[in-house]
Amino acid sequence: MHSEKASWGLKAAAWAGLAFLHIPILIIFLYAFNTEDAAFSFPPQGFTLHWFSVAFGRADVLEAIKLSLQVASIATLIALLLGTLAAAALYRHSFFGKDGISLMLILPIALPGIITGIALLSAFKGLGIEPGLLTIVIGHATFCVVIVHNNVIARFRRTSHSLIEASMDLGADGWQTFRHIILPNLGSALLAGGMLAFALSFDEIIVTTFTAGHERTLPIWLLNQLSRPRDVPVTNVVAMLVMLVTMLPILAAYYLTKGGESVAGSGK
Template identity: 90%
Template sequence: MHSEKASWGLKLAAWGGLVFLHFPIAIIFLYAFNTESSGFSFPPQGFTLKWFGVTFARADVLEAIKLSLEVAAIATLIAMLLGTLAAAALYRRHFFGKESISMMLILPIALPGIITGIALLSAFKTLGIEPGLLTIIIGHATFCVVIVYNNVIARFRRTSHSLIEASMDLGADGWQTFRYIILPNLSSALLAGGMLAFALSFDEIIVTTFTAGHEKTLPIWLLNQLARPRDVPVTNVVAMLVMLVTMLPILGAYYLTKDSEGVAGSGK
């Protein structure tokens, strides 16, 4: 009989892979509490919360956080609406061109971000729209829709259509069927898709660079900080914040969908 326990070599390889992936993240978390003002001294000289106070006292940091949260929230709401409607239209009906439409919906997440950014900037310039808050939101919504669509259509495919037919046969109208049958079945997939979309929007930088104009989201603020070595401790604190804001929704989405066939964010 084969043992169900993994060999020591396999365990070592697995732990080595985890350390390789997460060591840089752990270092950023460590540096955020470092007393040394240079920010990159190892081992850390001591433990302090000073840099958190310095960070949240800066108006430019707070403005960047506010803008990123605003963009992510609005882009996520747009994505949840459009992604759900697209999934509802495509999950069961068969018609000419359905596969092409499905491919076009998924395409934005497959394209390199720089291509998407150039395409969006060209489209905005052609339409005479100046880069700003609106263009950032539109740019983020293009790939956030895909995340929500993937989650919702996977759940639609596992929802028995007989439940919907039974609801209609028992006298429920379309709204009642949606409210009491469809929405409860979609709720966890929709929430997971929204959480993933929010996380991806919050830390997106490539598309944002082409569509932001003079606006500065938090990732763009971080990029600009690379040329300011005196602000390294503040940069470390902001980097840790970005990682937390993006990591927690992704973990939440994973736990919401881990027992389902459709893995949250599988399109990414």
């Protein structure tokens, strides 16, 4: 008779794996509150909120936060629209070229970010488009669409088509059927997909590096701070902010889609 309880060795390995993944994150959180302005003084000498006021008092930090929020919001809205329309077109009907379209939809998230960035930069240069806010948004939308599409199409596949047919048989038009039948069934999938897309866009750096031009999103600001050791406390505060902004939506999306058909695990 086999026991359902895991062995001590397996438990220890699991906890060791969690520690390996999360201790570096905890260190960033810890040093964001350190009273010392040295890069790393262990153990921390005290607890302070001083570096938060310093960080949010700097114009470059606020501009980077504003730009990242703006880009993530616009990219998420584009992804919600295009991803939902693509899922609606592909989930039920078969037609010539369907597999090719599906492949093209998921390709941006399957390719390494550096390949996507180089391809987008070449395309923008060929079209004479200067790198800036527009190019960053387009770059982020390419992989955000995949996130929304994966969530929505999985929900479509779990939604009984008989509900839609019954609504139409009872006299509802297309808009009424969408509003009262389809949209309520897609609500949590759209919310989860939107939050995942926002989180991935907010901390994206590889594609952004090729498409940003002179613009500096928050991840690019953090990358530039690596050459400024005197700003380490402020950098720790901003890094903690990035982790919170990206971690909380992903956790919320996980719980919204928990038990679904591999929806919550469709991140980049």
